[in-house]
Amino acid sequence: MARTRAPIPQAITTASQDARSSDTSYMFAEMAVDAEPDRSGASAQSAVARLGEMSPDLRGCAILAADGHALAASGDAERWGSAGSALLAAADAAGDEPVTHLHVATEDGEAFALRHEGLAVVAVADRFTLASLMFFDMRAVLRDLIREAA
């Protein structure tokens, strides 16, 4: 004997779609308010790791927030934060306006710093690293980080 079921009545979805647009706008409004970029923790740490993978000459790097503290670093974050912000401050003081990026080559290695949309990345690489490639990688990592956070 064949078992039959009563047909399932089809729900009208138009009403629910309307409800979603009219009754849940406050949720999306809250999301917009809370959409402050998550520029800390895992995202910044993965950006540091990505820069290390992209640049074989890199010895270490850190992502700095606008106030100068390190969001992530390949070593001691506090030390990277203070040293990186001091380098940027010295570069700002050398001219009449804040710098966008800088490159200092010494006998012991090369220091780079680059600012982008409120964040900065500082990096140390081996001698004779190609600066244009390093800046390209640093800029790409910061852009990705900001895009992920947005």
Place this chain on the structure above:
Amino acid sequence: MQKPQRTILGRVSAYADEATGFLRRRRMTRKPFARVYHPGGRSAAFSSETAEGRRLFAAAADLIDAAG
């Protein structure tokens, strides 16, 4: 008459030798420098003899130490 591939290989080899020589000369002659870049593409270089340069080199040395 040389085979065409020999000519091409010789030319590539000559370019590689030139590039190697350029890099070697660059390493020998390159001295420490500090260069900062401002919005709009303006840049400025500072030697270690200036006060600004000394501050930049000191800060960079501290950062390089942090990298270990």
